[in-house]
Amino acid sequence: MPTFKVTLAYDGTDFVGWQRQASGVSVQGLLENALRELDGRDVPVAGAGRTDAGVHALGQVAGFSLLRSLSADAVMRALNARLPDSVRVLASEETLETFHPRFGARAKHYRYRIWNGPVVNPFERRYAWHIYEPLDVEAMDAAARIVEGSHDFAAFQASGSAAKTTTRQIFVSRIADCGLRIGFGPESAFHSESAFRDPQSAILVYDVAGDGFLRHMVRTIVGTLVEVGRGRQRSEWMAEVIASGDRAAAGPTAPPEGLFLVGVEY
């Protein structure tokens, strides 16, 4: 049976998440429905990362096998014709039958966006966490770098989870002020002169890549970083939170709309 690896982007705003649920629209469910039409039977689809309700993807990876003999390109076109425009297959390739998007992943890259300023630009309202008070980005970045390396991240796991091991290796964990942006950013030479700019606002972008992530781990790291950014804790507190292994020691879980699964490496 030909097996396919597809790369997907989706706007998670209106979904219950990646995973099929008892009710509500899921990305996995949309894909499985489209593939049932295509292959005339139930086609189970596996995803690299189980993004939660409201979380977005720029490069989710899914895998499935078909009975029908189709080219990778035909699979992509057929899926895009059947999916809503909030979900797009960006790439498709035939792969080994043993391919599993989750178990085979070497690294995953997530991004979390914070709109830091008094008024959220309307084009960002679904794609960033809005924090009014100015954040200390340098202190947040110092805390973020403490996350790099191999650690037991039990303190950052959603309560009630039962992962076999809570140790993960984090390759990159950084946050930066990506400058003043209004709408679509510095796309053109004319932008800087002409577009209205809000000097009180900034987009903070947290990038984290690792060999795996626990449930809510990225959002809880971000909630912890924001405690530091607000000046409630010092950067070094991050090390204490990690060492505690206690979810109650960490910051709150950041809201889903700021989170993106950027890509997966195999």
Add this chain to the structure above:
Amino acid sequence: MPTFKVTLAYDGTDFVGWQRQASGVSVQGLLENALRELDGRDVPVAGAGRTDAGVHALGQVAGFSLLRSLSADAVMRALNARLPDSVRVLASEETLETFHPRFGARAKHYRYRIWNGPVVNPFERRYAWHIYEPLDVEAMDAAARIVEGSHDFAAFQASGSAAKTTTRQIFVSRIADCGLRIGFGPESAFHSESAFRDPQSAILVYDVAGDGFLRHMVRTIVGTLVEVGRGRQRSEWMAEVIASGDRAAAGPTAPPEGLFLVGVEY
């Protein structure tokens, strides 16, 4: 009576346009409803540009006078508290009673975005015109530059319009390939290595600034540029279309979702 100049951004997707209509939600209507609540009476609001249904704004300017004595900052906060999050007041200042956002404007800047590639990224679906076939951007830019200067733009006016004069001065008219972008673009140092990139797609950004625009003028210029980009016409054709003064000679009207009112100068 204190008079205010406010700068607004809005996601035009769900509006019938700037101007209040017999039915449907307009940005002017939302502002007037909010100001009625604030000032206890009907407050007429004038806007710098009457954006059509589905057209967005990064820096629309509106003006109005209030009976109540409020600071410019309080007006901004009160409006943002009453408006949906798809419309935001980004700046507010008190100005002369003689201020009129449309008649006083020295220059307006519009931007038109084209997603050129086989698959539209879901985050761009409401904010760009999707054109599948590759466009010749150099030829389009050569045509765009012919628009610069003072010309009679009768050929680019929506049929049925009755502007007193159809001559406008265009200060800048340029289109450029803004590179491969997925979602939110090169915001961070990690983006280029890790994010999935679609080598077949590009965002083309057309920027145009002038002393005024006729109804549908920007969208018809873009429709005409796309005819050149598709290879159906040569760049020099733009001069012929302008000279004709005939709407039927120009290209089709580009769809509204790609258009943004970027800013207004006084």
